[in-house]
Amino acid sequence: MKKPDSLQGTLDLLVLKILSRRPRTHGYGIMAAVKDCSDDLLRVEEGSLYPALYRMEEAGWIQAEWIKKNSGRRARVYELTADGKKQLGMEESRWLSACAAINQVLRTV
Amino acid sequence: MSLWSRVANAFRGEKLNGEIAEEMESHIAEAVEQGRDPVEARRAFGCDYQQRQQRQASHEIRVVGWLEALRADIVFGWRQLKRNKVTSIVAILSLALAMGACIGAFRLMDALLWRPLPVAHAERLYAISRQAITPQGKPIQSDSWAYPSFTLMRDAVKDQAELIAVSPASRKDLTYGSDQDMEKANVQYVSGSMFQAFGLRPAQGRLLAENDDQTPGAHPYVVLSYDYWTQRFGKDPQVVGHTLRLGKDLFEIVGVVDGPFTGTEPGTVTDIFLPAMMHPMVTRSDASWIRTLVLVKPGTALDPLRQKLSAISRAFEQERAKGFTGADLAFFQRIIDATLLMEPAGAGISSLQEEYRKALGILGVLVAMVLLIACANVANLKMAQSAMRSREMALRVAIGAGRGRLVQMLLVENAMLAALAAGLGALFAWRSAPLVLAMIQSTNNPVRLLLSTDWRVLGFGVGLVFCVLLLFGVLPALRASAVKPVSALKGGDDNPHSRRRLMHGMIAAQVAFCFLVIFMSGLFVRTFASLANKPLGFSPEKLLLLDVISQQGQPPVVWDQIADTLRSVPGVEKVAIAGWPLLSGGSWNNFVSVNGAAPGPVMTYLLAISPGWQETMKIPLLDGRDFRSGDTAPGQAIVNQTFVNTFFDGKNPVGKTFQERGNLYQVVGLVADAPYGNLKDPIVPVAYIPFHEVSAQGVAKPETRETFLVRTSGVNPLALASVLRKAVPQARAGFRVSDLRTQSDLVQAQTVRERLLAMLAAFFSFVALLLAAIGLYGVLSYSLQQREREFGIRIAVGARVGDIAWQATSRIFLMVITGAAIGAALGFVSVRSVQTLLYGVKGSDPLMLAGPALVLLAIALLSALPVMVRASRIDPKIMLRAE
Known part of the structure; x- marks a missing residue:
């Protein structure tokens, strides 16, 4: 059973944006950031976050690195690549124009 | 970059899984650190099954799926090949031998017959020749033309095509210094326009041009080939301007051709090019000494061009015939009436081609048949093997492997086999093609064929691997993957009869090809023997x-x-x-x-x-x-x-x-x-x-x-060679020995082609027999293994040993006889196509057909013997208890 994902299509945008502001964040950090910044309104499921991260990594938008944490545990942190920055710009402008369009419809009807 | 990482990940699947799991654990630990409940945190990833699915999905994102499967197949296939060491080695060796022979034959045929000359527009190059009918009604073909006839034709078709005259390359004595320093080189007289028409450029100096081809005897200039310049002069740029003497005439070296162009005759490497105008017979209408090449201009229709040339040639010969009477005229009428033929000559044109075209063709057919035999052999081996593996296949099907996946797995294994064999075979071909070339060398006729290994040979090799795979790999793979789990797991093969029928069919085909190869080689060996033993009428020894x-x-x-x-x-x-x-x-x-x-x-x-x-x-x-x-x-x-x-x-x-x-x-x-x-x-x-x-x-x-x-x-006449070489110029100044040979060499040179065919055909029939014996033995021992239980029961209820041996082998003998009959029929039909290569032997000779049949029967008996012995030793007690 798959839960309907309220963030469908915008997950990439959120992840890229967060990584552009806070480079070298691990998966849990990204998830927490989405939750915090949206005042608990948005939630990313673990089950969709990691496949999305891997997909973006293979697409070359982000790159990952294993780092050693103080606790001795290893964590995998992500940061944007040059391609990722471009992608972020595109996704952002697409989101804004989509929003504007929807708003316009809501206002005029 | 990203594709590359996915490709790379395909080769580190286990490590990748570990990393994905570790990252997941790291996430949970982080959550716990932030104050979440551990159980809760873990549950966020879903239940166990969902977690596995997520990991699987993550894994698939990060690798090229098919590549990972391929890698697994290769590893597994290699393990399978190693597990059945004997079978694999037999399969690889027999395929390697056959594929090597094929590649070797291709290299020779390509170098002599097919490889385009290294000139511009080789695809538009044709050669014209005349075909006349002898009084005996046989067609004879000649590609020699008189120069004046060539001039007429060249001028008449100027707008449609460029005509180029080239003399046959010939080995001449010449000197760069005094008469004492005479040496030999291959010279070819060519039209001045040839170099430009062929798009050739000078490496040094200049090339010959149309201006160098105007007045008979007035253009004492030569051009060297790059190959000769390198070997004789070590690429000395000072060579331009030097002179050489050929006969009485002095020539000036004006340049060197750039690139690999060494004349238009595969088999002879031209060292020096001279203008056709310098040939002593250039003005004579009654001397035919040039070949005429036609470089057709784009968009020209070939047949009208041919007819135009034919009309001019005919008019020329009619003009000549005016002085003839009687038998001369009757003879000449045949030349006038000859048909002008225009054939593609992009690969050049040489007498070596004419002499060996058919022989090499036959050789190609022989090696192809050996390849088919080898493929049938390996297919049978694989089929027997897949019977042993039917339980493994059934298990794979039962746990959800698709048929396509199974076929891929088996094909990968077979492709590895074919590739290994091709590699080994290429090594064999690399050594063997020059060996064959050495065999057609004679003192009379030094052959230098440029055997290069390039993309043409590579392409042929790759194509061959696919062909071989198609021939031996696909059928067994399809059969093995069509296993029904239920019947296989019950302990029996689902349909042993159909598998055995297929294997028996292969045996019949194998025997038929084998018969054909032995039959042909018999003909060639007899031909060589009757030529070699022919009474000469003189004594060539000493x-x-x-x-x-x-x-x-x-x-x-x-x-x-x-x-x-x-x-x-x-x-x-x-x-x-x-x-x-x-x-x-x-x-x-x-x-x-x-x-x-x-x-x-x-x-x-x-x-x-x-x-x-x-x-x-x-x-x-x-x-x-x-x-x-x-x-x-x-x-x-x-x-x-x-x-x-x-x-x-x-x-x-x-x-x-x-x-x-x-x-x-x-x-x-x-x-x-x-x-x-x-x-x-x-x-x-x-x-x-x-x-x-x-x-x-x-x-x-x-x-x-x-x-x-x-x-x-003395017994060895060559012992006197050096003495006599010196004695001639000592006897009289101005005389020198240009060539020194023995009459025995000349006699042997007469049978070079026949000896080559006989030796190679005998070698291939030996290989074919060996392969057929291995194949027969393999199939017999497989079918014995399949029927051991049945035989055990038969013996238990009183069957005699002889009956069992007969039961075990009769079907195969029937196949051998069927195959031999098919082979004999094929041989009978095909013998006509090789008749021109035969001498003193008829293909319809019953002895020539009986020989291979007896040999094959003997081989069949020999390979059946161990199986018969094994069948007769089956102990019903052990056999029945074993199950």
């Missing part, structure tokens, strides 16, 4: 031939003096002089008229000799006398038995006369028959005339080239 040249030309008396000097060399028994040796390819023929009648329709061959020639050759004198020192040409003649049978009805010819081109000869002697130019043709009428030629005024003519025949007392 006979040394010295081709001696004198640049300035000297009268016959001087040549006689040199012969006298050679006679005094210790170890020399007899010395004689002739225009050229027998069986050397030298030839001079014409119509003769007997008793003043008109010339008959049969050609007579002539040879100028000195007194003592027939004694030196050991040809028996049947009647009359040998030449004396006063005999001259025209004047006296000695004729052979066939001449007498043809022109004098077998009656004693001594004292009678005949005329050749207005010259009168009186027959003074009769000698036994000996082959003149060719061992395979029937004996021709020969008139031997004195080499003392005199003009109408009775003045002796100077000679520039004669052959000394030296019979030595």
Whole structure:
């Protein structure tokens, strides 16, 4: 059973944006950031976050690195690549124009 | 970058899974650190099953799926190959041998017949030749043209095509310094326009151009090939401007051709190019010495062009025929009526091609059949193997493997086998093709074929792997993957009969091909044997031939003096002089008229000799006398038995006369028959005339080239070679030995092609037999294994040993007989296509068909023997208890 994902299509945008502001964040950090910044309104499921991260990594938008944490545990942190920055710009402008369009419809009807 | 990481990940699947799991754990630990409940945090990833699915999904995102599967298949396939070591080695070796033979044959055929010349527009290059019908009704083809005829044709079709004249490359004596430093090089006379038409550029100096091809004898310039420049002059740029002397003429080197172009004749590497205008016969209408190449301009229709050329050639010959009468005219009419043919010549054109085209074709068919036999063998081995693996396959199907996946797995395994075999085979071909080339070398005819290994050979090799895979790999893979789990897991093969039927069919095919290969090789071996054992009519042993040249030309008396000097060399028994040796390819023929009648329709061959020639050759004198020192040409003649049978009805010819081109000869002697130019043709009428030629005024003519025949007392005539080489110039300044051969070499050169075919065909039939034996044994022992239980029961209820052995092998014997019958039928049909390569043997000879049948039967019995023994030793107690 798959839960309907309220963030469908915008997950990439959120992840890229967060990584552009806070480079070298691990998966849990990204998830927490989405939750915090949206005042608990948005939630990313673990089950969709990691496949999305891997997909973006293979697409070359982000790159990952294993780092050693103080606790001795290893964590995998992500940061944007040059391609990722471009992608972020595109996704952002697409989101804004989509929003504007929807708003316009809501206002005029 | 990202594709690369996915490709790389395909080769580190386990590690990748570990990383994904570790990251997941790291996430949970982080959550716990932030104060979440551990159970809760873990549950966020879903239940166990969902977690596995997520990991799987993550994994698939990060790898190229098919590549990972392929990698797994390769690892698994390699393990399978290693597990069945003996089967794999047998399969790889037999395929390697067959594939190597195929690649080797391809390299030879490509180098000689197919590889385009390294010139621009080779695809638009054609050669014209004429096909006439002999009085016997046989078509004969000639690609030699007279230069004046070429000029007419060239000018007439200027707008549609560029005509290029090239002489056959020939080995000539030349010098860059004094006469003492004579050396040999391959020269080719070519049209001045050739270099530009072929898009060739100079590496040094300039190339010949149309301006160098205007006036006969007025353009003493030569161009060197890059290959020759490198080998002879070490790429010395100073060579331009140097002179060389060829015969009496001095030539200036004006440049070097860039690139790999070494003439238009595959098999001969041209060193030096001369303008056609410098050839001594360039103005003669009655001498055909050039080949005509046609570089067709784009968009020109071929047939109208051919007809135009044909009309001009015909008009030219008709003009020539005006001076002829009688038999000459009748003969000439055939030349006038000849059909002009225009054939693609992008791969160049050479006599070596003509001689070996068919032989190499046959060789190609033989190796292809060996390849088919090997493929059938490996297919059978694989099929037997897959029977053993049917439970494994059933298990794979039962746990959800798709059929496509199974086929892929098996095909990968088979492809690895084929690739390994191809690699090994390429090694074999790399060594064997030059070996074959060395076999067709003879002192008379040095062959240099450029055997390069490039994308053409590579492409052929890759294509071959796919063909082989298709032939031996696909069927067993499809069969093995079609397993039904239920029946396989129950312990039985689902349909052993259909599998066995397939294997038996393969055996029949294998035997049929094997039969064909043995049959063919039998024909070729017999051909070679009957040529090699043919009575010669003269004795070639201990006979040394010295081709001696004198640049300035000297009268016959001087040549006689040199012969006298050679006679005094210790170890020399007899010395004689002739225009050229027998069986050397030298030839001079014409119509003769007997008793003043008109010339008959049969050609007579002539040879100028000195007194003592027939004694030196050991040809028996049947009647009359040998030449004396006063005999001259025209004047006296000695004729052979066939001449007498043809022109004098077998009656004693001594004292009678005949005329050749207005010259009168009186027959003074009769000698036994000996082959003149060719061992395979029937004996021709020969008139031997004195080499003392005199003009109408009775003045002796100077000679520039004669052959000394030296019979030595030692067994190895070559032991005297260096002594005689020195003795000739010492005897008289200005004379030197241009070539030194033995008559035995010339005799052997006559059978080079036949020996090559016989040796290779015998080798391939040995390989085919070996493969067939392995195949038969494999299938027999497989079917015995399948039926051991049945035989155990049969023995338990009282079957005799003989019956069991018969039961185990009868089906196979039936297949062998069927295969042999098919092979015999194929052989009977195909023998016509090789008839021109045969000599002294008929394909319809029952002995030639019975031989292979007996050999195959013997091999079948031999490979069945161990199986029969095993079948008879089956102990029913053990067998029945085992299950």
